[in-house]
Amino acid sequence: MSAGPEETGVPTPGQTPGEPGIRATAVRRSFGAVHAVEHMDLHAPAGQVTALIGPNGAGKTTLLLMLASLLAPDAGAITVDGLDPQHHRAAVRQKIGWMPDTLGVWESLTAREILTQMGRFYRLPAAQIPERVNAMLATVRLADLADQPARVLSRGQQQRLSLGRALIHNPTVLLLDEPASGLDPGSRVELRGMLRGLAAEGKAIVVSSHVLSELDEIADGAVFVNRGRTVSQQTTADAAASGRRYAVTASNGAGLLAKLTALGLVFRQEDNRRATVSLMLMNDDDAARLLKELVLADVGVISFAPATGALEETYLNLEARTA
Amino acid sequence: MSSATELSPSPTHAAGGYFAGIRDVVVLELKQRLRSRGWYIMLAIWFVLTGIVTALTWAGWESSRQARLSYMPSDASLAMNDGPGSVIFEVVLAFVLLFALLVAPALSANAINGDRAGGTLAILQVTLLTPGQILWGKFCAAWIAALGFLVASTPFLIIGVSLGGMTPGHVLVALLMLAVELAVVCGLGVGISALAGRPLFSIVVTYLTVAGLVFGTLIAFGLGVSLSQGTMMANQAQYRDYVANPSQTMPEYECEGPMREVPVIRTERVAWMLAMNPFVVVADAIPYPDRTGGTYGFSGGTMESISQGARHALAGPEASQPCANGKTQPGYLAQTTPLWPLGLGLQVALAGLMLWLGWRSLRTPAKKLARGTRIA
Numbered sequence: 001m002s003a004g005p006e007e008t009g010v011p012t013p014g015q016t017p018g019e020p021g022i023r024a025t026a027v028r029r030s031f032g033a034v035h036a037v038e039h040m041d042l043h044a045p046a047g048q049v050t051a052l053i054g055p056n057g058a059g060k061t062t063l064l065l066m067l068a069s070l071l072a073p074d075a076g077a078i079t080v081d082g083l084d085p086q087h088h089r090a091a092v093r094q095k096i097g098w099m100p101d102t103l104g105v106w107e108s109l110t111a112r113e114i115l116t117q118m119g120r121f122y123r124l125p126a127a128q129i130p131e132r133v134n135a136m137l138a139t140v141r142l143a144d145l146a147d148q149p150a151r152v153l154s155r156g157q158q159q160r161l162s163l164g165r166a167l168i169h170n171p172t173v174l175l176l177d178e179p180a181s182g183l184d185p186g187s188r189v190e191l192r193g194m195l196r197g198l199a200a201e202g203k204a205i206v207v208s209s210h211v212l213s214e215l216d217e218i219a220d221g222a223v224f225v226n227r228g229r230t231v232s233q234q235t236t237a238d239a240a241a242s243g244r245r246y247a248v249t250a251s252n253g254a255g256l257l258a259k260l261t262a263l264g265l266v267f268r269q270e271d272n273r274r275a276t277v278s279l280m281l282m283n284d285d286d287a288a289r290l291l292k293e294l295v296l297a298d299v300g301v302i303s304f305a306p307a308t309g310a311l312e313e314t315y316l317n318l319e320a321r322t323a
Numbered sequence: 324m325s326s327a328t329e330l331s332p333s334p335t336h337a338a339g340g341y342f343a344g345i346r347d348v349v350v351l352e353l354k355q356r357l358r359s360r361g362w363y364i365m366l367a368i369w370f371v372l373t374g375i376v377t378a379l380t381w382a383g384w385e386s387s388r389q390a391r392l393s394y395m396p397s398d399a400s401l402a403m404n405d406g407p408g409s410v411i412f413e414v415v416l417a418f419v420l421l422f423a424l425l426v427a428p429a430l431s432a433n434a435i436n437g438d439r440a441g442g443t444l445a446i447l448q449v450t451l452l453t454p455g456q457i458l459w460g461k462f463c464a465a466w467i468a469a470l471g472f473l474v475a476s477t478p479f480l481i482i483g484v485s486l487g488g489m490t491p492g493h494v495l496v497a498l499l500m501l502a503v504e505l506a507v508v509c510g511l512g513v514g515i516s517a518l519a520g521r522p523l524f525s526i527v528v529t530y531l532t533v534a535g536l537v538f539g540t541l542i543a544f545g546l547g548v549s550l551s552q553g554t555m556m557a558n559q560a561q562y563r564d565y566v567a568n569p570s571q572t573m574p575e576y577e578c579e580g581p582m583r584e585v586p587v588i589r590t591e592r593v594a595w596m597l598a599m600n601p602f603v604v605v606a607d608a609i610p611y612p613d614r615t616g617g618t619y620g621f622s623g624g625t626m627e628s629i630s631q632g633a634r635h636a637l638a639g640p641e642a643s644q645p646c647a648n649g650k651t652q653p654g655y656l657a658q659t660t661p662l663w664p665l666g667l668g669l670q671v672a673l674a675g676l677m678l679w680l681g682w683r684s685l686r687t688p689a690k691k692l693a694r695g696t697r698i699a
Contacts, residue, residue, distance in 0.1 A: 031692065068449055072688035085688055090451055098449050104442025106351065108358040120347045121450035123340065149358075165446070 020046035020081050021204035022067055022173045027076030029062055036062040037073075038228035044204045044221075046172065049195055051219035052208040053315055059228045060208045061101055064177050067206065068098040080173055094122065097171035101178045101208075103158050107151035111142050111161050114150060115168055122169035132168065139194070140164040155182040163191075167198075174198060174205045180214055192218045212312040222311050224318050231318055236311065246287060247307035249276045251300030259297045263290075278307050344452050348460020349467070352434075356468050365429075369422060370475045373415065377479040380414045381486070412483030413624035416497050419476045420504065420605055424533050426472055427505050431465035431512025432529035433522035435681065440522060454685035458513065458678060465509040473501055493609060500605045500663075507601075507670045508533055514677025517684050533601075536670070540600040544636070547593030553640070556582045560645040578646035587647075591639030598633065598666030606630040607663040633662050 022044045029037040037059040044050035052060050065071040066078060069085035069092050078085055085092040106114055115136055119129040137143045140160040145153060153161060159182055166174060176195075180188050188211075195218050199205050209215055215222065221235045250256035253275030260267050260277065267279035281287045287304075294301050308316065356362055435458075438444035447457050480494050512529040519525035559580040597603055606626040635643045638660065645652060 066688070070445055070448055070687050070689065071692075072690045089687075093449065093451050096449070100442060100445060102442035104446050106355060106443055108355050109351075113354065117347065117351050118446075118450065121344070121447065121452050123344075123451055 019079070020172070020202075021048075022081075022175075022206065023079050024063065024067060024073075025077045027063070027066055027073040027078060029066060029071060029073050035228055037066070040076075040225060040228070040230045041233065042067070042206070042223050042230065043233070044173070044206045046204045047199055047202045048220040049199050049205045049207060049218050051215040051222040051311065052206055052225065053212065053215065053222055053311060054208075054225035054231075055319065058225045060225060061177055063225070064098070064175050064206070064208060067173075068096055068175050069093060070098075094169065095172045097166035097169065097174045099162050099166040099174075099176045099179055101181075103155075103162050105150040105153075105158050105161060108149055110147050110149055111137060111153070111164075112146040114161065115164055118165050118168045124169060136164045136168055139167070141190070156184055156187050159183055160187070163194075172203055174203055176205070176207045178209055179207060180209055180211050188214060212308075212315055216311050219311070222314070224314060226318060232314065234314070241283070242314070243280045243282045244313060245278050245307040246281050246290075247276055247278045247303070247305060248294065248301065249303045250294070251302055252298075255297065255299035256294070256301075259294060259299055263293065265290075341453075341456060344456035345460045345463065348447070348452065348457055349464045352461060352464030353467060356464065362468060362471075365426065366471060366475055369426070369472050372422070373419060373476045373479050376418045377411060377415050377482060380411050384410050409483075409489060409624050411486055412480065412489050412493065412497075413626045415476070415479045415483050416501075416605070416609075417602065417625055419473070419480070420501060420602060422476075423469065423472060423501055423505050424508060424537065424601060427465075427469045427508035428512050428526060428529035428533055430468045431462075431509040432516050432526040434461040434465050434513045435517040435685070436519055436525055437516070437522045448685070448687050454682050454687070457685055458517065458682050462509060462513045462678065465513055466506050469505040469509055470502060473498060473505065496609050497605070500608045503667065504601045504605060504670075507667075507674045510671075510674030511677050514674065514679075514681040517681030518677070536599055536601055540596050540603075544593055544597045547596060548588055548590055551589040551592045553587055553589040554584045555587050555640055555644065556648055557585045557587075557644055557646045558582050558649050576645060576651065578649050578651055582649055585644070587640035587644050589639055590636040590643075594633065594637040594639075594662070595665060595669065597636055598662045599669045600633075600666065601670070602626075602629055603633045604663045604666045604670065607633060607661055607666070630662075634660060637662050 022042075024040060024042045027037060027040050028035075040059065040063055042050070042052070042063065052063065054060050062071065066073050067080075069078075069080075069089065072086065080092045080095050083092050083095075106117075109117070112133055115133040116129055119132060120126075124132060134143070137146045140163055142153075142157060142161060142164065145157060150158060150161060159179065163176070163179060166176070174195075180191060183191060192214065195205055195207065199220075207215065207219065216236065219236055221233070223233045224231045247270065248256065256275065256277065257267075257269075260279070265279055267277045270276040270278055281290065291301070291304050294304070435444060438447070444457075448454075452460075477494075477498065480497060483489060484491060484494050508529075511532055512525070515529050515532070516522070516525040519528060558578050560576040561579050562576045598607075606629040609626060609630070611627050611630070641647050642652060
């Protein structure tokens with residue numbers, strides 16, 4: 001139970017700094033008979049936001065726990081900035097900020113005390129901790145609630161505190177498990193801005209979420225997982241290139257159908273309250289051209305918008321394929 | 324936001340850093356404990372109960388002294404010379420130990436799996452803290468919280484001393500041994516809480532372990548005794564008339580006749596089980612006044628009787644069988660063959676084993692998880 005040489009927090013001299021970011025290669029992890037993760041690959045490069053997307057029970061949280069160096073993979077390798085968590089525990093911990101899906105706050109402590117304790121646990125220089133904590137409280141907009149016990153904070157505020165806790169030691173890799181759940185729309189927009197800002201600072205950010213429309217806006221790339229496997233890894237640009245479904249509603253429903261048929265487009269009638277159709281369009285130019293045609297045909301276009309986000313389209317295709 | 328270089332961990336000395344980490348965990352734990360009202364309520368109940376027990380013991384001793392004085396006025400000096408101190412001290416000590424054994428599991432046995440259930444353990448595990456620092460920090464915090472109860476009962480132990488018969492040394496030794504027993508139970512509790520999935524389960528298991536030490540050791544000793552039959556050489560004890568021995572300074576019997584093989588119980592073979600009993604450990608560690616040269620009519624208190632009983636068991640029939648090897652036996656065993664180091668050693672070994680197993684289960688990246696537990 002003593003501090004081993006690898007736990008002192010100082011990387012071995014002469015060590016070559018590896019590729020920045022976090023990478024998991026062919027990781028596998030089972031709990032007894034449950035194969036939570038069978039075969040997953042993930043690469044989150046520095047300076048980018050990587051979305052981890054998959055249905056409930058796909059193994060997202062297990063993968064994040066392995067990336068956070070809390071669980072050891074049964075097989076496969078994980079590197080954080082080129083370091084293996086098994087052998088460079090302390091060095092890796094310093095680089096990782098982890099925000100769990102369970103909030104886990106010390107309820108009787110104040111936000112300021114929680115962040116101060118975390119600073120101590122990360123062995124930040126004692127003199128710098130108060131200043132760092134104040135800066136962090138301001139960043140997550142908890143400065144005016146800093147001296148309230150954490151139990152009186154709302155879920156969204158606790159979520160922000162949890163994010164502050166993950167950022168206190170200025171990690172280079174940020175692992176966020178469902179960070180947007182429980183946040184009001186304003187806080188979501190803010191979180192989005194914050195994550196973009198952190199990525200711009202050169203951090204590698206992994207975000208798992210169900211709210212795919214959010215991820216569309218902030219993710220540079222996405223890793224889709226299902227049933228313990230990586231199903232696809234693509235960039236948001238790739239996802240957009242494979243087409244996007246648009247929903248069109250018109251006051252003259254019959255005219256809309258006639259015009260689309262005349263244009264020779266494949267469409268689907270949605271069973272909504274209004275006469276809505278949806279159809280796949282390959283890119284923005286196609287969308288602009290179709291809208292122009294419909295307006296000229298005078299069918300009374302009420303709405304014309306992407307039906308789903310680019311990531312959601314891939315996700316739904318994925319579910320359809322594996323179901 | 325500051326840059327990474329400013330925030331690199333302070334280059335603390337490895338050993339100093341290890342203890343600083345423990346201290347940080349203790350601070351975190353104690354802040355939470357001191358802000359929960361339950362601890363203060365328990366402390367108040369403890370204080371009041373110990374006070375009531377002390378008052379009743381004193382009142383009981385006082386009324387029996389009054390009764391003796393009215394019955395035998397000439398014997399007043401004899402009744403006065405012992406004082407109530409010894410009795411109050413021992414009753415309070417036994418009571419405090421009993422309550423300490425009841426309170427310590429509640430303070431320690433959810434230390435780790437309670438945090439696991441609340442999702443806060445993984446928050447600690449993902450930092451630079453090592454499993455040992457988390458475990459020792461949790462242990463120290465539970466122990467400090469338990470020591471609060473000991474501090475609350477100190478006034479009554481001091482009352483026991485000040486009423487006569489005992490020295491401050493007795494209080495110090497008694498408090499020290501009580502503190503050590505609390506540490507043993509807290510160690511068991513924290514270790515078990517790291518192993519068990521649910522707080523309720525680990526609390527029950529810790530209580531059962533403590534019950535095992537208090538009652539199980541007695542039962543095991545009793546069963547063991549019946550399996551430890553043996554023989555030894557002894558001759559006949561001839562008991563004197565009580566009148567012939569008014570001073571009570573000589574043995575009550577003489578040994579006569581031929582040596583014969585007699586059946587005896589080899590209690591020394593199973594005495595180590597008795598030694599693990601917390602009451603035996605505390606009772607045996609307290610230095611009692613030397614009575615070996617004194618009266619044969621032994622008049623010590625509860626704890627002293629426990630100590631003497633256990634020492635007789637450890638000494639075996641050689642020391643307790645009348646006329647063993649043709650010699651008379653002293654009625655009172657000297658404090659030269661202490662039993663408590665053996666018992667305490669066994670207890671510490673047990674608590675150490677639990678803590679070590681607990682430490683194994685806290686290591687990250689975790690390879691194996693206990694059934695039904697999540698790391699976060």
